Amino acid sequence: MTLLNAALQGVFLGAFYAVLACGLSIMFGVMRIINLAHGDIAVFGAYVVFVIVEHTGVSAFVAFAAALPVMVVLGYLLQLTVLERSLKGGILTPLLATFGLSIVIQNLLQLTFSPDVRSLGGSAGALTTASWQVTGGLSVSALGIVVLVVAVLVFGALQLFLSRTRFGWMMRATAEDADAAELVGINSRHVYASATALAVATAALGGFFLAIRSVFDPVSGPTQLIFAFEAVVIGGMGSLWGTLLGGIALGVAQTLGAQVHPQFSVMAGHLLFLVVLIARYGGGRIALRVAR
Amino acid sequence: MLKGTGLVLGGLAVPGVLESCLTSSSSTPSGTIKIGYISPITGPAAGFGEPDAYVIGLAKKALQGGLSIGGTDYSVQIINRDGQSTPSVGSQQASDLIQSQKVDLMLTTSTPETVNPVSDACEAAGVPCISTVVPWEAWYLGRGAKPGQPSPFKYTFHYCFGVEQFFLAYTHLWPQVPTNKKVGVMYPNDADGNAIRGVLAPLLKGAGYTIVDPGPYEDGTNDYTAQIQKFISEDCQIFNTFPIPPDFATFWRQASQQGYTHHVKIGQIAKTGLFPSQVTSLGSIGNGLASGVYWAPTWPYKSSLTGVTSKQLGDGYESATGKQWNQQLGASLSLFDVAAAVLKASGNPKDKSKIVDAMKTLTVETPVGNLDWSKPASLAGTAVPNVVSTPIIGGQWKEGVSKWPIDFVICENAADPKVPIASTLKPYTG
Numbered sequence: 034m035t036l037l038n039a040a041l042q043g044v045f046l047g048a049f050y051a052v053l054a055c056g057l058s059i060m061f062g063v064m065r066i067i068n069l070a071h072g073d074i075a076v077f078g079a080y081v082v083f084v085i086v087e088h089t090g091v092s093a094f095v096a097f098a099a100a101l102p103v104m105v106v107l108g109y110l111l112q113l114t115v116l117e118r119s120l121k122g123g124i125l126t127p128l129l130a131t132f133g134l135s136i137v138i139q140n141l142l143q144l145t146f147s148p149d150v151r152s153l154g155g156s157a158g159a160l161t162t163a164s165w166q167v168t169g170g171l172s173v174s175a176l177g178i179v180v181l182v183v184a185v186l187v188f189g190a191l192q193l194f195l196s197r198t199r200f201g202w203m204m205r206a207t208a209e210d211a212d213a214a215e216l217v218g219i220n221s222r223h224v225y226a227s228a229t230a231l232a233v234a235t236a237a238l239g240g241f242f243l244a245i246r247s248v249f250d251p252v253s254g255p256t257q258l259i260f261a262f263e264a265v266v267i268g269g270m271g272s273l274w275g276t277l278l279g280g281i282a283l284g285v286a287q288t289l290g291a292q293v294h295p296q297f298s299v300m301a302g303h304l305l306f307l308v309v310l311i312a313r314y315g316g317g318r319i320a321l322r323v324a325r
Numbered sequence: 326m327l328k329g330t331g332l333v334l335g336g337l338a339v340p341g342v343l344e345s346c347l348t349s350s351s352s353t354p355s356g357t358i359k360i361g362y363i364s365p366i367t368g369p370a371a372g373f374g375e376p377d378a379y380v381i382g383l384a385k386k387a388l389q390g391g392l393s394i395g396g397t398d399y400s401v402q403i404i405n406r407d408g409q410s411t412p413s414v415g416s417q418q419a420s421d422l423i424q425s426q427k428v429d430l431m432l433t434t435s436t437p438e439t440v441n442p443v444s445d446a447c448e449a450a451g452v453p454c455i456s457t458v459v460p461w462e463a464w465y466l467g468r469g470a471k472p473g474q475p476s477p478f479k480y481t482f483h484y485c486f487g488v489e490q491f492f493l494a495y496t497h498l499w500p501q502v503p504t505n506k507k508v509g510v511m512y513p514n515d516a517d518g519n520a521i522r523g524v525l526a527p528l529l530k531g532a533g534y535t536i537v538d539p540g541p542y543e544d545g546t547n548d549y550t551a552q553i554q555k556f557i558s559e560d561c562q563i564f565n566t567f568p569i570p571p572d573f574a575t576f577w578r579q580a581s582q583q584g585y586t587h588h589v590k591i592g593q594i595a596k597t598g599l600f601p602s603q604v605t606s607l608g609s610i611g612n613g614l615a616s617g618v619y620w621a622p623t624w625p626y627k628s629s630l631t632g633v634t635s636k637q638l639g640d641g642y643e644s645a646t647g648k649q650w651n652q653q654l655g656a657s658l659s660l661f662d663v664a665a666a667v668l669k670a671s672g673n674p675k676d677k678s679k680i681v682d683a684m685k686t687l688t689v690e691t692p693v694g695n696l697d698w699s700k701p702a703s704l705a706g707t708a709v710p711n712v713v714s715t716p717i718i719g720g721q722w723k724e725g726v727s728k729w730p731i732d733f734v735i736c737e738n739a740a741d742p743k744v745p746i747a748s749t750l751k752p753y754t755g
Contacts, residue, residue: 035554042550042579049547140367148371149600150570154578155608162581162610170554174582246547248574248606252369256545256571284548291551295542296514298551 034170039288045177047264047284048184049246051277053239053257054264055187056232062271063208063228066116066127070135071236071261072254077138078104078237079153079244080146086156093157097241101234108233112226120225135254142251153244161245180242187235188277195273204228263306269313358392358399358674360664361406361422363433363443364657368410369569372600373435373458376654379642381405384661387631392665395672403661404428408439415439419446429674430667432660434458435653437516441468444481453680454481455663457693458619458656461487461702461712463520472705480677482684484663484696484713486619488524490740494617494719495593496532497737499563501750504590507535509561511552511576513568514541517596521567537561544569549576553585562590570597574607581610581755590752591615600651604722605730610755612724617717618733620655620693625743628658629690630665638692649729659691685710694741716740721750 053075060066068074081103085096111134119130154161163175195201207214207224215221243249243257260283268279283302290301362381366374381403388401404426408415415438422428423446431454433443440459445468447454456464464483470476499506508529512518518541526536537559539552553576556564566573573594580586593615598604604611622639633641638658639650666689671679688697693715702714719737726732736750 038554039550042548046548143367143371147375148367149375149602150372150574150606151602152574152606152608154574154606154610161578161608164582164584166584172583174579176578176582246575246578247571248603249571250369250371252371253571260547287546288548288550291542291546291548295540295546295551298546298548299543 034168036289036292038171039292040285041171041173042177043285043288044281045174045181045284046288047281048177048181048277049239049242049280050260050264050283051280052180052184052187052235052242054261054268054276054280055191055235055239055273057261058265058268058271058273058276059191059228059232059235061265062273063204064116064120064127064225065124066120066131068232069128069131069258070138070254071131071232072256072258073135073138073142074233074254075236075240075243075257076249076251076254077142077240078233079240079249080142080151081237082153082241082244083151086153093153093241093245096156097238100237100241104234104237105230108230109226111233112229113222116229117222117225139251139254146251148250148252150248150250151244152248153241154246154248157245176245183238183242184277184280187238188273191231192273200224200227260302263302267306267309356399358401358430358668359426359428360401360403360661361419361426361428361431362403362660363406363408363415363418363422363431363439364435365410365439366407370410370436370438372602372651373653374407376642376651376657377405379645380654380657380661383628383631383633383638383641383658387661388665392668392674394669394674399674401668408433408443410436410438412438412442416442416446419443420450423447423450423452428452429677430455430664430680432456432664434657434660437463437467440464444468444478444483448478448481451480451677453667453677453684455660455667455684456481456483457485457660457715458653459483459485460517460520461485461709461714462524462704463516465704465709465712466520467516470709473707475707476709476711478711480681482698482711484659484693484715486717486740487702487714488521488528490714490717491521491525491595491617492528492532493739494717494737495529495565497739498593498615498719498750499534499591501736502590502752504562505560506533506563507537507559507561508563508565509537509552509556509559511549511564511566511568512538512541513544513572515544517567534563544572546572547575549579550583552576553580553583556580557583557585557588560588562588563593564589564591565593565595567596568594570603573597577607577610586610586753586755591750592753592755598722600653601649601722601729601731601733611722611731613721613751613753613755615719615721615736615750615753616733617719618652618735619715619717620652620659621718621733621735621744622650623735623745623747624655624692624694625745626690626692626694628662628692630662631658633658633692635692652733655692659693659696662691663687663689663696716744718744719750720747723751 081100082096119126165173211221264280268275286305287302291298364374391400406418433456435458440456512522598616624635627634668674670683702712720735738744
């Protein structure tokens with residue numbers, strides 16, 4: 034029962050990682066950009082929700098619905114103003130640009146909001162502490178269920194969008210070969226900017242869940258980014274369903290690892306990540322990739 | 326043309342002459358005293374640096390007329406720098422203040438990541454340095470001193486609480502609420518967590534408490550199911566932790582979801598819950614958590630440099646910034662009290678050895694208490710001459726006490742009986 038409960042909490046935790054990783058996966062899949070500012074964008078989203086809650090007093094969930102369009106617009110503009118230019122400079126430039134962006138966002142947030150820690154846990158209401166004790170040792174938290182359901186819905190919707198809609202096809206075509214897509218009349222600028230807008234919106238969702246689960250401050254982003262990266266890699270770079278499964282695998286590895294010893298929790302996640310990396314690419318091929 | 330060249334040459338020559346004057350006469354008064362001040366203004370420990378602007382403002386105002394020492398008038402310049410909560414930056418800022426600014430005295434505060442590298446840089450360069458708000462064992466042992474051996478530090482001085490003060494506070498706070506004396510502890514695998522596990526836990530065992538320790542965990546862990554299950558099955562009615570703030574927020578919410586908080590009668594937190602924002606951000610489950618403070622506006626001491634009482638300090642900060650007081654205010658201001666007192670006592674503030682000598686016997690009133698370096702802390706039966714231990718006072722965060730969402734209510738004063746007690750500890754009911 035103890036192990037079952039740990040695995041269940043791991044699934045909830047993993048769903049959170051998957052939501053956080055979703056935008057990373059999109060940006061890598063469509064544009065081959067590794068966005069080092071992804072964690073900071075998530076925290077930025079949490080601050081936008083926080084500001085709306087502070088000024089209007091509405092529930093955190095209502096505030097998030099209001100923040101979403103803001104983040105979509107910001108994401109679109111981010112691509113047009115920063116990332117598009119950096120993409121022209123080769124593969125390293127976007128990495129450096131997003132690294133810089135990460136520092137800029139952290140310091141802007143600190144200037145505006147001070148280093149005080151904030152949380153949306155209070156304004157999200159009783160949901161954050163509610164739970165059902167199924168049996169003695171098995172507890173299902175309402176928040177865990179919400180995060181899991183939202184994660185499945187978001188990934189499902191994105192998958193449908195990419196496989197069934199015209200714009201989804203355009204996005205995949207651009208991801209395959211942007212120049213060829215341009216030849217058949219696809220506006221790749223618009224497609225790229227839309228992909229970034231989607232990624233920023235899902236990052237904000239991740240930041241929102243972080244803010245409910247725990248607390249956040251201007252420098253909270255990078256600590257969560259590592260888990261998001263691992264979820265993407267475990268699930269396979271650029272694969273959406275893979276990212277969801279990768280996140281859940283990472284979460285379960287951490288909670289089961291903690292059953293062995295609390296110190297083994299984070300380590301178990303890292304080990305899973307390494308094992309997957311070696312199994313998928315093989316030790317030799319990793320070395321080759323580095324050498325190239 | 327020729328005249329022009331002469332001027333340029335003259336212009337070049339003058340700084341050289343001045344410099345040689347300064348270096349050759351470093352032990353004679355030259356008119357200006359430079360005080361360096363390094364604290365974390367940005368980064369994870371930035372909360373500690375927040376009151377700096379207000380505190381440095383008070384100190385500058387008190388020092389604007391300069392100091393008269395040994396019959397000579399000196400103007401005083403405070404140069405403050407951001408340690409960015411990062412050891413390498415703290416070290417770099419210290420070197421810059423020492424080498425480029427040629428500070429006469431260094432002050433530094435808040436967390437080992439900022440204070441220890443600054444102290445090390447000063448010790449190496451032979452510049453007197455006064456520091457606070459790092460548990461003193463972490464400052465002393467963390468920089469390579471050995472218990473039972475003479476202090477290896479000549480230029481660096483420290484005052485802060487240590488493990489003994491936590492022990493005093495806890496053992497006077499916890500008996501106020503009836504419990505089964507079983508303490509569930511979450512001490513992380515970092516400098517603070519391991520020091521507390523090694524020193525505080527055995528002391529608590531000796532005082533009759535049963536320690537339930539699931540073992541160290543890594544900072545940044547996102548799920549605590551394993552620990553929560555253990556605490557529930559052992560029915561740990563007291564909970565104690567020294568985590569980084571986001572980890573505690575995650576843990577406490579999960580403990581609430583999984584039903585552990587119903588077992589908890591005393592939730593004793595340290596390292597997090599120092600500032601009101603860290604507690605209010607938890608929402609309703611933050612109300613009733615027990616913690617400790619190293620200063621509060623009800624402290625009966627005043628700042629000897631500025632003449633500001635503890636109450637005036639808290640009120641002044643609240644009206645100037647619109648934010649609630651926090652305990653770092655008193656600690657940060659106390660550094661300037663110590664600085665002014667030791668500069669005066671030295672007789673010659675430009676002579677670093679005189680400052681060091683004056684430091685060894687200095688007594689000074691500060692908001693955090695009366696500090697006396699002739700009565701140093703001790704470790705393993707040996708006096709630690711550079712260090713003065715200061716109190717930690719136990720209490721509880723409570724909603725609905727004042728106009729602020731949450732207030733710290735003092736419930737014991739074992740480490741300093743002059744600090745007034747406001748209430749008794751109430752069981753946690755969150």
